[in-house]
Amino acid sequence: MRCSQAIINLSNLKKNFSNIRKKVHPAKVMAVVKADAYGHGVIEVVNALNSLEDKPEYYAVALLDEAVQLRENGIIQPILVFDTIANSDVTDYFRYNLIPTIFTDSDIKSLISAKRKYNYKQNICVHIKVDTGMNRLGVNHNDAFDFIRKVSMNDNFIIDGIYTHFATSDVYNSCFAKLQLKRFNQLITRLKDKNIATGLIHLANSGAIINMPDSYFDMVRPGISLYGYYPSQSTNESIELFPVMSIISKVASVKKIKKGDTVSYSRKFKATKPTKIVSVSFGYADGYSRGMTNKGSAIINEKIFKQVGVVTMDRIMFDIGNADINVGDEVILLGKSKKHEISGWDWCNVLKTIPYEITCSISKRVPRIYVD
Numbered sequence: 607m608r609c610s611q612a613i614i615n616l617s618n619l620k621k622n623f624s625n626i627r628k629k630v631h632p633a634k635v636m637a638v639v640k641a642d643a644y645g646h647g648v649i650e651v652v653n654a655l656n657s658l659e660d661k662p663e664y665y666a667v668a669l670l671d672e673a674v675q676l677r678e679n680g681i682i683q684p685i686l687v688f689d690t691i692a693n694s695d696v697t698d699y700f701r702y703n704l705i706p707t708i709f710t711d712s713d714i715k716s717l718i719s720a721k722r723k724y725n726y727k728q729n730i731c732v733h734i735k736v737d738t739g740m741n742r743l744g745v746n747h748n749d750a751f752d753f754i755r756k757v758s759m760n761d762n763f764i765i766d767g768i769y770t771h772f773a774t775s776d777v778y779n780s781c782f783a784k785l786q787l788k789r790f791n792q793l794i795t796r797l798k799d800k801n802i803a804t805g806l807i808h809l810a811n812s813g814a815i816i817n818m819p820d821s822y823f824d825m826v827r828p829g830i831s832l833y834g835y836y837p838s839q840s841t842n843e844s845i846e847l848f849p850v851m852s853i854i855s856k857v858a859s860v861k862k863i864k865k866g867d868t869v870s871y872s873r874k875f876k877a878t879k880p881t882k883i884v885s886v887s888f889g890y891a892d893g894y895s896r897g898m899t900n901k902g903s904a905i906i907n908e909k910i911f912k913q914v915g916v917v918t919m920d921r922i923m924f925d926i927g928n929a930d931i932n933v934g935d936e937v938i939l940l941g942k943s944k945k946h947e948i949s950g951w952d953w954c955n956v957l958k959t960i961p962y963e964i965t966c967s968i969s970k971r972v973p974r975i976y977v978d
């Protein structure tokens with residue numbers, strides 16, 4: 607097996623889930639496991655969460671195919687698909703007992719026509735998405751009452767849930783998140799006043815779970831926090847979280863270079879004194895962005911070394927000075943040693959991104975090794 611590996615710490619995943627569970631009690635939890643559980647490996651992640659006594663009540667994925675994959679692997683909880691149903695084979699929702707997100711008249715029509723055409727007997731269990739300000743998906747909050755009432759009066763449907771999504775819940779004290787919450791609250795109050803069954807009300811993603819306890823309602827939808835990261839560095843950090851993924855490798859080669867010698871393509875690193883360069887079998891094809899060039903770091907034998915030279919497709923180099931380091935020594939690219947840590951945020955700060963993109967970008971050719 608390849609020596610460059612993503613170590614997935616399932617006990618950290620379970621600790622994160624339990625900490626979220628405690629924080630939001632008595633709300634239910636819909637674990638967001640889209641994009642292969644944010645790059646961690648969806649089947650292993652879901653199986654680990656399902657091994658808990660207080661396992662998630664629901665799962666959510668972005669794509670219909672992701673939901674089908676969970677069903678085909680024996681996952682029995684309700685699964686919500688965030689994607690639009692337009693352009694999908696809606697029969698899969700019936701065949702695999704999956705929950706579609708709906709918010710247009712044409713969604714209603716397509717589901718009813720598939721139900722009739724294939725003579726499906728069951729009612730169609732749906733979650734209705736309301737747009738309270740994200741302006742991506744969902745029925746506008748001003749039109750939502752009429753749409754929801756229409757669905758509730760149609761015998762083909764069961765409204766199992768109503769949800770919206772925050773645009774800025776990861777910003778501490780965000781006025782806009784409060785405005786979204788207010789719009790959503792007004793809608794829910796109006797529906798309740800008219801005795802329209804809403805099913806489960808949910809909107810809190812990780813940022814809101816951390817910052818906005820008044821947004822929990824019946825269920826919360828954590829994604830990045832399950833995997834051990836706060837959604838931004840300006841959140842309140844009210845839950846203890848442990849990163850689930852680390853990236854390790856081994857020193858693949860050691861070479862001496864002279865003052866003035868350069869390293870890698872385009873000669874972007876020039877040695878100012880004689881030094882030693884180690885190479886590691888990890889590159890941009892593995893998810894180590896070229897943007898890390900001359901800015902990354904690694905822990906080798908409890909010391910931190912700078913990444914030097916352009917990041918190549920399969921290999922990166924580190925300047926180790928005259929340290930006593932040999933082929934085969936462990937290299938930590940992301941994660942903790944006894945004394946040091948390179949966190950996802952260190953990568954993010956170089957790349958001007960968020961931990962979501964870091965873990966999702968670790969490519970499939972990096973073997974995931976699961977430890978518990």
Ligand SMILES: Cc1ncc(COP(=O)(O)O)c(C=O)c1O
Nearest residue numbers: 638771811812827828829830837
């Ligand atoms: C609709 C929806 N809900 C919940 C989440 C989870 O968000 P987070 O990973 O910030 O917790 C996402 C992720 O983007 C989402 O798209």
